[in-house]
Amino acid sequence: MRTHSLVPSVLLIGALSLTAACSSGVPDVRSSAAESASAATAGSVHVVDPSKIKGLRIVSDSSEQQSCAFATSYPEVPGAEAMTAVMKKDVERRLATFRSAGCASGAEGPEFNISLHFLVASGDVLGVRLTTQDTSAAGSGLSSATYWYDGKAGAYRTALGLIADASRDAFLTEVESRLKGRDGVDGTALDSTFADQAERAAVLDDMEFTANGGLRLTFDRGDVGVPAAGVYVVVLPSATVTPWLSAFGARVQRQTGTPSSTLDLGATHTPEPAVPTHTASGDDDTDCAQVKCIALTFDDGPAVPETGTLLTHLAQYKARATFFTVGQNVAAHPDLVRAEARAGHEVGNHSWSHPDLTKLTSEQIAYQLNRTSAAIKAATGKEPTVFRPPYGAVDAHVKAATTLSPVLWDVDTEDWKYRDATKVARTVIGKAERNDVVLMHDIHPTSVAAVPEILRVLTAQGFHFVTVSHLRSTL
Secondary structure (H helix, E strand, O other): OOOOOOOOOOOOOHOOOOHHHHOOOOOOOOOOHHHHHHHHHOOOOOOOOOOHHHOEEEEEOOOOOOEEEEEEEEOOOOOOOHHHHHHHHHHHHHHHHHHHHHHHHHOOOOOOEEEEEEEEEEEEEEEEEEEEEEEEOOOOEEEEEEEEEEEEOOEOOHHHEEEEEHHHHHHHHHHHHHHHOOOOHHHHHHHHHHHHHHHHHHHHEEEEEEOOEEEEEEEEEOOOHHHHOOEEEEEOOOOHHHEEEOOHHHHHHHHHHOOOOOOOOOOOOOOOOOOOOOOOOOOOOOOOOOOOEEEEEEEOOOOOHHHHHHHHHEEEEOOOOOEEEEEHHHHHHHHHHHHHHOOOOOOEEEOOOOOOOOHHHHHHHHHHHHHHHHHHHHHHOOOOOOEOOOHHHOOOOHHHHOEEOOOOOOOOOOOOOOOOOHHHHHHHHHHHOOOOOEEEOOOOOHHHHHHHHHHHHHHHHHHOOOOOOHHHHHO
């Protein structure tokens, strides 16, 4: 991905998590009709189940401030520390730029979002795509890049690392030939881009194999043509690209088409996250019309190991809470979501990748929420009935796109901003009133660390901890 300085095109962030759809043969909403037809010929790939990746941790960060809205995530996989370090650096650099420049740009409601999608996690290879939406940036602000890890060599690889050095020229010539002549592509400018090593690496940063061995290259808007022309897709058939692959590329191609049952990146230690086994004794019979109730809510999880620790804290006080979960995290850690439900907590929907829903089309809103509800049902056997709109951004358009009931909050701990357990606890204890809904995040260790003090003090003050839906039903 590279920074664009051309005229913006009009597309919103519904495409953030739809890179997953592209990988299964469903056209990305970033694409034009012609690009969609091209993508459809690319062939499908096997869907990666992230819950099977041992020791996986999704590193997440977010704000709840609409004036500077951001949500980022990237995976941390044991053995692939070199790749994790590159993703971490890229995410933090881009987020820092957004927070210092984008949030001060004067743009109305700027938003920054990085979502993740696993391309392959099999044998000794790992592939991840990170998709970025920055509404404060020039152009569409939408871009994507793939990251690769070679477990056999113990090394991070760029997308171009899929191609052997000796075959690089032939590969580039073929890609150029398939781009030239397309509407919006300036052949002279393309020659210049591909001739410059840095520019070439920046635009050839999103590649993936299809199940039939072809190589699909996706170029962000403005990378190789005018932004108005949209995203360009080039698909090289297996017979064409296979002779040009590096040894690593050949293994990725093979593991994409015929995945192994395990992933082994040579990790010396694979942590096994603790999954609490607390079980609710029965339905909650608390009558909030007769006693003081409060609903603690936790957004953005599940997270390892924070959510497991939080469940243990809550069990010690027999407290119930509501977890507004992010779909891509549910897919990675369904065992923790099951543990939440088993312990009597409510599992709510917080979208698939945490976009501002008010900026999406009805179809994109439905995709974000329905996909998450399906993941929750797969984990717990029960579909959620409530959702928390990211950033609290909800309007009539969003409400009309879903049957879920929106839930906001009365007490905002701002724990995403203040990573201080003592401050978070004091905020809740100092502001808590009867029937309040409290906003916290179980992705932050400091927030989880604040919970025992909150439970201790508010219990002593006569509060009962219930789920949002229970609070609503008894008032």
